[in-house]
Amino acid sequence: MNLSNLKPAPKSNRNKLRKGRGEGTGKGGTATRGHKGMKSRSGYSQKLGFEGGQMPLYRRIPKFGFRNINRVEYKPVNLSTLEKLAKENNLSTVDIDTIYNAGLAKKGSPVKILGKGELSIKLEVKAHAFSKSAKEAIESVQGTAVKL
Secondary structure (H helix, E strand, O other): HHHHOOOOOOOOOOOOOOOOOHHHHHHOOOOOOOOOOOOOOOOOOOOOOOOOOOOHHHHHHOOOOOOOOOOOOEEEEEHOOOHHHHHHHOEEEEOOOHHHHHHOOOOOOOEEOOOOOOOOOOOOEEOOEEHHHHHHHHHHHOOEEEOO
């Protein structure tokens, strides 16, 4: 081995260019940034959506509707799902923790019981909200619907 056959290690990053390190490198002077202008300066960063001073697209297009920040987004659970859950686990009471543990809703999210499906067993259901049809269906089989 001598100086004439030295090579960098395989997969090493030897091909990275060192810009702005003198004219002899071929990438000196402007360091490939061109002449003058905003992009040639150090510390340059462009805002997201910036279009060179033109009115950006996100400001040109019309906005529609209204978002109520106080809206409560309930996680729906149907009666058929509750009956299946109660039969599988042999339950007489279905509360919020049971629903969370079954993976029907994330912990902390409010739950609303909806009236889709049939209920044939007596259940005590505890939830944040009930639809009218769900409440009637629960009470028709002598169950109770407790609102939290």
